[in-house]
Amino acid sequence: MSITMTKKTKRSIFCWLALSPIICIILFPFAVMFFTSLKPRQEVFSFPPTWLPSEFIWQNYIDMWHATKFGNALLNSLYVSFSATLITLLVAIPAAYALARYNFGAKSSYRLFLLITQMLSPIVLVVGLFRLIVWLGLIDSVNSLVLIYAGFNIAFAIWMLQNYFHTIPKDLEESAWMEGASFLQGLTKVFLPMAVPAIAVTAMFTFINSWNEFVLALTVLRTEENYTLPIQVYSLVGGRYTVEWHHVMAAALVASLPAAILFSWLQKKLVTGLSSGGVK
């Protein structure tokens, strides 16, 4: 017993040593964000720079919230991401159910279509998307982002959902139908409750994708009150003569935390999700 323990300890030391350079590089920007955000303003621009602030100014976060109009951008991001996720799920769940449960003629061509849409990113189509938004009269409107994010997330969502739906036994809905439940009852009362974990994971991915999108928001949104978080924070940096870096870092940290927490929680599910079908 003691021999295997020491073996594992040795291995642990080796593993952590081997990973340490990359871990330092990964944690470096987080340290920069954290410490810069807590420095007094004049210390941000002092040479040579130091890691630790002379005093921790938590007030910076409150000042940042007002100075950067953070709350407004946060609401816009929440609105866009929630709406895009909702629409994506509404259209993706039935489609994924069809792909997981039925064999039909157009099935393989539909999967190919999804694959192609999955490969396209908004930047390649940006001029055409811009024209579409102009045509819809939605320039400078967050609703244009909702529509387009939903459209671009469909393929991934269907793919992910159908992989999980495969694992739910078909007998369950079928026995409900045999007992006289209607088609919809069978689905909503029996199938959907079983599918909740899969739907939740897919929803979170769609949400994070929409939360992080940059190019389209940069192109479409024109006035500050409509900015989403990435654009709001970017606008504090791009094209400014003086940049209030302590505010920018505070904003970046606050904007990043929710997704980071979601992600570390999802991480395990992600490995199983991707390996159980998406990739194989």
Added chain:
Amino acid sequence: MNRNLPLYLILPSLLLALFVISYPLYELINLSLSDVNRFGKVRGFIGLENFTYIFEDQLFIDAALRTVVWTVAVVGGTILFSVPIAVILNTEFYGRGIARTILMLPWAISLPMTAIVWRWSLNGEFGMLNATLMNVGLIDSPIVWLAQSATAFPVQIGLGILVSIPFTITIFLGGLSSIPIDLYEAAKMDGANLWQQFKRITYPLLRPFINMAIVLNVIYVFNSFPIIWVLTQGGPNNETDILVTYLYKQAFSFGHIGQASAVSIVMFTVLLIFTIFYARMVMKNEK
């Protein structure tokens, strides 16, 4: 049971995807063949003139070549780092859960935010990167990283690798978990050392996942915009431009809508070729 039921079920998703993707694509094809003024007004059909314009533009050629360097360097670097990291994360050791979470972190932060934080860290005068490198004695004087392409572009490539690693190791961890442990035990019985085990068992069985990661990463990296845009906007002197930043500037800084659309069509064609590769790979694996 209604025969058309599956079709009704997929219809909403099909319509939305078609609307959001096909209409813009149709517009792009139209615009790339038209004379378009800077306000987007189409003044007539001009054939392939927009394409000749971009292929004669030295900045486009440079950006295209740089895109190749960018894609190959980022994807190559990502695979090279991700294989050993995934192998380590797949072995059992104390604190593996924490290590996995840390390595996933770059994925959780959006690219623009990552790039903004690095832009500040790379600041020549006040950035913590110079301060840290000078503290540990790696450099003697501050480097103005982003003011010259000779340092800016490699830094951008490094950052590209860093943010691509989490997705890639996720794929590899999925692959590694499907390798039966008995294989290694049998190899150990036969006296194979760790390197031989990797070469004979891990690598061949991981190979399909490596191929998949290469194709998917090529597609993502080829399309990647925020890192370069936020750090340098393709500057100084367009020396860090790749196709996406060139395209964006043509369209939204110079108002060259027709030429920008031509760039889009060129990029779309390249992506389509990669997608076909990917589709084949997926279909093959499904069989």
